[in-house]
Amino acid sequence: MVFEQHEAVADTAAAQSENIGTFIQEHISNSDSWHLPGLHVHLPHIEPFNLFGATINLSITNHVVMLWIAGLFTVLLFTLGYKKNRPVQKGWGIFIEMLVLFIRDEIAIKNMGEKDGRRFTPLLVTFFIFIWIANLMGLVPLFTTSTSNINVTAGLAIVTFFATQIYGIKTSGPIGYYKNLVPHGVPIFLWPLMFLIELMGLIAKHVALTVRLFANMTAGHIVLFALLGLIVIFKSFLVAPVSVGFAMFSYLLEILVATIQAYIFTVLSSLFIGMSLNPEH
Amino acid sequence: MLQLDPGMMIWTWITFFAVLILLYKVALKPILSAISEREDSIRTDIEDARRQRDEAEALLEKHRKMVAEADMEAQKMIREAQSLAEKSRAEIVDKAREEAAVLVEKAKMEIEKQKDDALKSLRAEVVDLALGAAEKVLLQVVDKETNKKVVDDYLTSMPKSIKN
Numbered sequence: 001m002v003f004e005q006h007e008a009v010a011d012t013a014a015a016q017s018e019n020i021g022t023f024i025q026e027h028i029s030n031s032d033s034w035h036l037p038g039l040h041v042h043l044p045h046i047e048p049f050n051l052f053g054a055t056i057n058l059s060i061t062n063h064v065v066m067l068w069i070a071g072l073f074t075v076l077l078f079t080l081g082y083k084k085n086r087p088v089q090k091g092w093g094i095f096i097e098m099l100v101l102f103i104r105d106e107i108a109i110k111n112m113g114e115k116d117g118r119r120f121t122p123l124l125v126t127f128f129i130f131i132w133i134a135n136l137m138g139l140v141p142l143f144t145t146s147t148s149n150i151n152v153t154a155g156l157a158i159v160t161f162f163a164t165q166i167y168g169i170k171t172s173g174p175i176g177y178y179k180n181l182v183p184h185g186v187p188i189f190l191w192p193l194m195f196l197i198e199l200m201g202l203i204a205k206h207v208a209l210t211v212r213l214f215a216n217m218t219a220g221h222i223v224l225f226a227l228l229g230l231i232v233i234f235k236s237f238l239v240a241p242v243s244v245g246f247a248m249f250s251y252l253l254e255i256l257v258a259t260i261q262a263y264i265f266t267v268l269s270s271l272f273i274g275m276s277l278n279p280e281h
Numbered sequence: 282m283l284q285l286d287p288g289m290m291i292w293t294w295i296t297f298f299a300v301l302i303l304l305y306k307v308a309l310k311p312i313l314s315a316i317s318e319r320e321d322s323i324r325t326d327i328e329d330a331r332r333q334r335d336e337a338e339a340l341l342e343k344h345r346k347m348v349a350e351a352d353m354e355a356q357k358m359i360r361e362a363q364s365l366a367e368k369s370r371a372e373i374v375d376k377a378r379e380e381a382a383v384l385v386e387k388a389k390m391e392i393e394k395q396k397d398d399a400l401k402s403l404r405a406e407v408v409d410l411a412l413g414a415a416e417k418v419l420l421q422v423v424d425k426e427t428n429k430k431v432v433d434d435y436l437t438s439m440p441k442s443i444k445n
Contacts, residue, residue: 030289048288057288064292071300078308084315100312118317122309126301151286155293 020229028221030061030149066146070134077129100125107267112274120273123163128266131156135217135258139251147261148217150210157210160269164202168276180279209268216261220254410435 043065048057081092089097103125109117131147138145146152168177181198182191227247231240414435418428 054287067296071296075303084311122305126304151289152293155290
């Protein structure tokens with residue numbers, strides 16, 4: 001009897017897995033509506049327009065809304081949690097202060113030095129909190145992770161990229177900055193080649209920053225849905241304990257990954273900005 | 282999943298910078314300034330405390346020295362007073378002794394004088410008596426017996442002290 005059941009499962013599995021695949025695809029990808037239970041909120045559509053040969057679609061999509069919610073939540077966390085008129089904080093205030101202090105001392109000042117570290121702390125704190133909350137939102141029902149969209153992570157990495165370029169040029173001048181890209185002690189005839197390689201490295205660093213966050217956030221969700229999808233594919237409740245168990249495990253792992261990725265993004269951003277501000281001598 | 286969508290990127294920037302600016306104005310600026318103010322105040326407090334402790338230690342050292350000096354001074358004063366007292370006692374004793382000696386000397390001299398005076402008057406008396414006795418002897422006719430008796434009487438009538 002068990003054998004027959006397994007045969008039946010094998011038959012339907014092939015058909016079901018395709019459905020599950022598209023379901024996961026749809027869930028992960030951006031859409032123009034917000035799926036709430038029993039209600040599809042259709043978000044405003046703005047006609048795309050062309051600018052410099054690129055089609056720019058400024059429609060308010062699902063991920064844009066999630067970004068806004070993440071931003072709103074970030075600001076609310078800081079304004080409601082931190083009481084300015086209190087010399088010694090309580091509750092959330094302590095947590096926020098600890099977080100800001102940690103980012104200032106352990107990330108910013110350590111990677112950039114005392115003066116620049118203090119200057120860039122607001123940017124790094126915003127990076128960390130914003131990305132962290134955006135990452136964690138995918139784990140809350142009804143919300144999705146905006147950072148599992150490569151355009152969002154690319155946008156954030158480009159902020160870092162421009163920060164490195166603008167502040168690097170500001171401190172050592174345009175010629176000095178790009179000259180510093182090439183390590184010192186390189187023979188003169190290797191300069192053009194090295195410059196090209198370093199330039200590619202510069203771009204690759206930020207592409208890696210983009211892809212790291214995006215891939216981590218996407219992979220977790222795919223794994224989560226794939227595990228739960230197994231129940232549907234096999235049409236058997238026997239799979240459920242295993243699937244739910246593994247899904248629970250990967251959910252908890254996701255919390256860890258969301259935090260770690262936000263931290264890594266912040267640390268690498270501070271490292272890149274610090275490197276462009278203080279080139280090796 | 283991997284297609285590029287510039288619109289999404291632009292929305293990311295808009296959202297991120299809005300959050301950055303808002304967060305900086307509303308929360309991060311006051312938080313960071315409060316933190317650095319607190320750090321400064323802690324640092325100055327620690328420095329103040331250190332300086333005050335140093336001052337207190339210096340003061341304590343000074344006071345200790347002062348107490349020791351005062352102690353020494355007192356000891357010295359006591360010693361001086363003692364030696365002074367010793368000296369004055371010796372002086373007084375010496376003086377008393379001297380005075381006593383002077384008095385004794387004076388008394389001796391007085392006695393000597395009295396004795397001289399007494400001797401002088403005695404001598405005059407003796408001369409008178411001798412003259413008287415001689416007169417009596419000369420005036421009376423006396424035998425050997427009587428003569429001897431007169432002299433003996435005379436001698437016994439003389440005070441004993443004049444014998445020598």
